[in-house]
Amino acid sequence: xxxxxxxxxxxxxxxLGLLLVVFWLVLALLAPVLPLLDPNAxxxxxxxxxxxxxxxxxxxxxxxHKGRDILARVIFGARQVLLWxxxxxxxxxVLGIAMGLTAGYLGGWWDETVSFxxxxxxxFPVMVLYIVIISYLxxxxxxxxxxxxxxxxxxxxxxxxxxxxxxxxxxxxxxxxTRGESSLxxxxxxxxxxxxxxxxVDVCLRLGYTTITIAMLGYLGLGLPxxxxxxxxxxxETQPLGSFAGHMAVVPALAISSLVLGFNLLADxxxxxxxxx
Amino acid sequence: MRNASPLHKPVLAxxxxxxTYAMRGRDVAALRDVDLHVMYGEAIGIAGxxxxxxxxxxxxxxxxxxxxxxxENGHILFKDQDMTALSSAALRRVRGAGIAMVYxxxxxxxxxxxxxxVQLAEALTCHxxxxxxxxWTRARDMLVALRVADPExxxxxxxxxxxxxxxxxxxxxxxxxxxxDVLLLDEATTALDATVEAEIVALVKSLAAxxxxxxxxxxxxxxxxxxxxxRLYVMQDGCVVESGPSEDLFKAAQHPYTQMLFAAxxxxxxxxxxxxxxxxxxxxxxxxxKSFKTDQGTVHAVKDVSISVRAGETVAIxGxxxxxxxxxxxxxxxxxxxxxxxxxxxxxxxVNLALYARNPExxxxxxxxxxxxxxxxxxxxxxxxQFMRVLxxxxxxxxxxxxRTQVVSHxxxxxxxxxxxxxxxxxxxxxxxxxxAIARAFAGNPAAIIADEPVSALDxxxxxxxxxxxxxxxxxxxxxxxxxxxxxxxxxxxxxxxxVMYRGQVVExxxxxxxxxxxxxxxxxxxLSAISGETPPDLPTPTLDHTxxxxxxxxxxxxxxxxxxxxxxDAPPVVALAGGHRIRCHxxxxxxxx
Numbered sequence: 016x017x018x019x020x021x022x023x024x025x026x027x028x029x030x031l032g033l034l035l036v037v038f039w040l041v042l043a044l045l046a047p048v049l050p051l052l053d054p055n056a057x058x059x060x061x062x063x064x065x066x067x068x069x070x071x072x073x074x075x076x077x078x079x080h081k082g083r084d085i086l087a088r089v090i091f092g093a094r095q096v097l098l099w100x101x102x103x104x105x106x107x108x109v110l111g112i113a114m115g116l117t118a119g120y121l122g123g124w125w126d127e128t129v130s131f132x133x134x135x136x137x138x139f140p141v142m143v144l145y146i147v148i149i150s151y152l153x154x155x156x157x158x159x160x161x162x163x164x165x166x167x168x169x170x171x172x173x174x175x176x177x178x179x180x181x182x183x184x185x186x187x188x189x190x191x192x193t194r195g196e197s198s199l200x201x202x203x204x205x206x207x208x209x210x211x212x213x214x215x216v217d218v219c220l221r222l223g224y225t226t227i228t229i230a231m232l233g234y235l236g237l238g239l240p241x242x243x244x245x246x247x248x249x250x251x252e253t254q255p256l257g258s259f260a261g262h263m264a265v266v267p268a269l270a271i272s273s274l275v276l277g278f279n280l281l282a283d284x285x286x287x288x289x290x291x292x
Numbered sequence: 293m294r295n296a297s298p299l300h301k302p303v304l305a306x307x308x309x310x311x312t313y314a315m316r317g318r319d320v321a322a323l324r325d326v327d328l329h330v331m332y333g334e335a336i337g338i339a340g341x342x343x344x345x346x347x348x349x350x351x352x353x354x355x356x357x358x359x360x361x362x363x364e365n366g367h368i369l370f371k372d373q374d375m376t377a378l379s380s381a382a383l384r385r386v387r388g389a390g391i392a393m394v395y396x397x398x399x400x401x402x403x404x405x406x407x408x409x410v411q412l413a414e415a416l417t418c419h420x421x422x423x424x425x426x427x428w429t430r431a432r433d434m435l436v437a438l439r440v441a442d443p444e445x446x447x448x449x450x451x452x453x454x455x456x457x458x459x460x461x462x463x464x465x466x467x468x469x470x471x472x473d474v475l476l477l478d479e480a481t482t483a484l485d486a487t488v489e490a491e492i493v494a495l496v497k498s499l500a501a502x503x504x505x506x507x508x509x510x511x512x513x514x515x516x517x518x519x520x521x522x523r524l525y526v527m528q529d530g531c532v533v534e535s536g537p538s539e540d541l542f543k544a545a546q547h548p549y550t551q552m553l554f555a556a557x558x559x560x561x562x563x564x565x566x567x568x569x570x571x572x573x574x575x576x577x578x579x580x581x582k583s584f585k586t587d588q589g590t591v592h593a594v595k596d597v598s599i600s601v602r603a604g605e606t607v608a609i610x611g612x613x614x615x616x617x618x619x620x621x622x623x624x625x626x627x628x629x630x631x632x633x634x635x636x637x638x639x640x641x642x643v644n645l646a647l648y649a650r651n652p653e654x655x656x657x658x659x660x661x662x663x664x665x666x667x668x669x670x671x672x673x674x675x676x677x678q679f680m681r682v683l684x685x686x687x688x689x690x691x692x693x694x695x696r697t698q699v700v701s702h703x704x705x706x707x708x709x710x711x712x713x714x715x716x717x718x719x720x721x722x723x724x725x726x727x728x729a730i731a732r733a734f735a736g737n738p739a740a741i742i743a744d745e746p747v748s749a750l751d752x753x754x755x756x757x758x759x760x761x762x763x764x765x766x767x768x769x770x771x772x773x774x775x776x777x778x779x780x781x782x783x784x785x786x787x788x789x790x791x792v793m794y795r796g797q798v799v800e801x802x803x804x805x806x807x808x809x810x811x812x813x814x815x816x817x818x819x820l821s822a823i824s825g826e827t828p829p830d831l832p833t834p835t836l837d838h839t840x841x842x843x844x845x846x847x848x849x850x851x852x853x854x855x856x857x858x859x860x861x862d863a864p865p866v867v868a869l870a871g872g873h874r875i876r877c878h879x880x881x882x883x884x885x886x
Contacts, residue, residue, distance in 0.1 A: 186663070186664055186667040187667060187668060189660070190660070190729075190732070192627060192647055193625055193627070193647065193655070193659060194659075194682055194736070195647075195652055195655040195685060198648075204670070208670070209670065211672075
């Protein structure tokens with residue numbers, strides 16, 4: 016893996032991707048200690064970027080229609096977006112890996128059942144799946160996790176299953192079997208460990224998709240409940256007023272794009288550097 | 293036919309050819325000042341182990357080096373024109389019609405979506421102005437000349453519908469159709485079974501003589517080069533270290549590397565060491581059968597095979613691809629479960645054949661060495677870490693500290709330094725990886741080890757070292773070894789007994805000396821003549837692929853001693869000769885004193 020890092024460093028685009036992701040992660044983690052205004056406090060409405068209030072406060076990125084500081088909202092929004100993106104992806108991966116590994120390694124009726132359920136879920140239009148789940152269960156972080164898991168786990172299952180089908184015929188797997196290792200040990204140490212290259216690429220891509228998904232749900236009003244800032248909701252609320260205060264929607268849109276771009280560039284870089292690792 | 297050849301001029305020559313590859317910012321020299329020439333109609337051989345630069349040489353001659361390969365200096369002269377100075381249009385005219393090339397993997401050379409006949413005809417029409425009918429007829433004639441069974445069927449088939457041997461014949465036919473002046477064969481027959489390889493090489497040689505084509509054989513197989521080529525070049529690290537007429541080189545090689553390569557060759561006339569094996573039977577398979585369902589129907593991979601290995605004995609199972617030898621090994625160790633039959637260890641039949649259901653003591657008693665060195669170790673874990681796991685799992689180390697000390701001594705037993713414990717598998721060479729695998733197999737002090745083609749992926753000189761390590765470990769531990777190989781010559785050096793398999797059945801078994809002496813099963817005879825190369829085997833074209841279905845002998849289709857319909861319709865009896873030598877054949881062996 017040291018070789019992967021060395022080759023990743025040689026790619027300027029991959030390093031740009033890493034920089035973008037780390038930028039947002041650091042801001043999100045430090046949001047409570049940064050000298051920011053209260054993201055939910057109503058101050059002066061419709062202030063332009065770099066303008067100053069009467070009592071000398073600078074609104075670096077301006078304020079929105081309710082007079083809330085956009086810089087603070089974007090950075091606190093990053094906390095929400097990254098938290099639920101990472102949590103939802105992690106849950107989807109745990110489930111997808113468990114299903115894919117067991118289906119690929121054990122095969123038989125279990126494989127057929129898991130693959131069939133996965134295909135049924137994949138045949139649903141994703142948007143419909145989200146709307147059904149969230150309108151039935153109500154908006155909220157945990158329901159977003161549930162919806163993303165339903166939509167992503169089958170895809171992850173298929174990737175892990177395909178990798179497992181390939182790796183389980185390697186001699187080192189047979190060697191583990193001939194010394195009496197348990198199926199659980201073989202699946203995790205002999206197979207999953209050696210599938211991590213392609214999986215890391217998939218993780219990065221899927222974090223990007225999930226960021227878009229969460230922003231989209233927020234935009235459609237199916238996201239996190241108010242008043243917590245959420246990038247998608249910030250666009251939805253301010254878009255109708257965009258013609259005379261465009262910055263209110265542009266800033267969160269740029270935030271979404273840069274984070275997703277970061278994940279995608281990182282995924283591309285990882286793909287290049289794990290191909291011949 | 294071509295005009296009278298100017299025999300004293302080379303058709304192809306390289307002068308001081310140097311090639312480098314740019315690898316991650318560094319320049320790696322692949323060829324250094326290589327001088328080489330081929331006369332019109334001559335056959336030359338380029339010998340060398342992996343990494344010696346022999347394939348780079350072929351690619352450079354064709355001007356097929358990848359984007360990172362650069363001809364630093366030197367010239368490649370083809371019929372007095374400098375290949376290094378040709379335009380890409382001129383190169384296209386030379387490639388195929390002037391110099392043709394055949395690679396190791398025929399599947400990569402054929403378009404999977406086009407019928408073979410169309411691809412063959414295209415090889416003609418792209419160089420000559422011919423009608424489609426004429427091209428088709430000439431393509432079929434070439435297949436007939438290469439003794440392809442049922443050429444009409446092959447012409448209408450897609451690549452995946454024919455065997456690897458047939459695919460390679462088609463690729464060679466395609467190369468010869470353009471009547472090239474030079475044909476480069478880069479390990480073109482390496483992937484084929486020995487009997488098939490011998491036949492194809494002999495055919496190519498006689499066809500090339502008719503067409504006046506010069507042949508360049510690139511191979512690691514010295515026996516093949518010796519019987520095929522007029523002159524030989526031996527390459528090491530990108531340099532030609534020795535060259536000369538084949539027989540002269542074989543009789544009096546000057547360079548130490550050449551001497552070492554020849555020393556690693558098998559001499560099948562050398563005496564076989566005979567050991568007295570009188571111990572109890574340790575591992576036995578009794579009347580094992582296993583069949584698999586495939587798209588083409590049911591394949592009987594192993595049919596009613598019984599085999600036994602005594603304490604300290606080395607038994608070799610020899611056969612070509614599809615003989616069922618690997619399936620037999622997997623049945624014995626429990627990676628596959630037999631449809632019928634039993635496996636016994638120390639005379640006790642196992643209740644459960646499947647590996648996961650065997651008790652830990654039976655698992656420990658039978659270990660395996662695998663074929664592919666690069667896959668035998670978990671690529672993500674350091675050698676020491678995975679070796680410690682083996683020791684703990686097999687119960688020979690009671691603590692991690694204990695395991696750590698044992699790893700070092702196990703590595704030392706296979707002549708590896710203790711620093712190997714800290715390495716990842718990809719940092720080791722193939723020979724080192726396989727030595728770790730040998731140490732791992734012996735770690736639990738098993739009663740028997742199954743070694744499935746343990747050295748077939750290694751260079752000849754490394755093979756000898758690894759085989760010696762295996763033999764020494766066996767002597768020290770007194771372990772029984774079941775050695776599986778396609779290479780009759782290699783097992784001669786190490787096996788006490790040999791079992792020859794063909795299409796899932798044992799066709800001959802006996803002490804090593806007895807198998808290498810007449811009487812032979814006709815299949816053993818073909819294998820032997822393929823490795824000795826003295827008389828290329830003249831195997832009839834297999835047209836009777838269904839003899840097994842008719843109840844006859846599996847080998848009848850390719851047998852040159854076939855006794856008419858008897859062999860096709862009746863299953864051959866097992867003839868018991870002196871000293872436990874048994875042959876499954878209709879032939880009458882009573883005339884042989886043994």
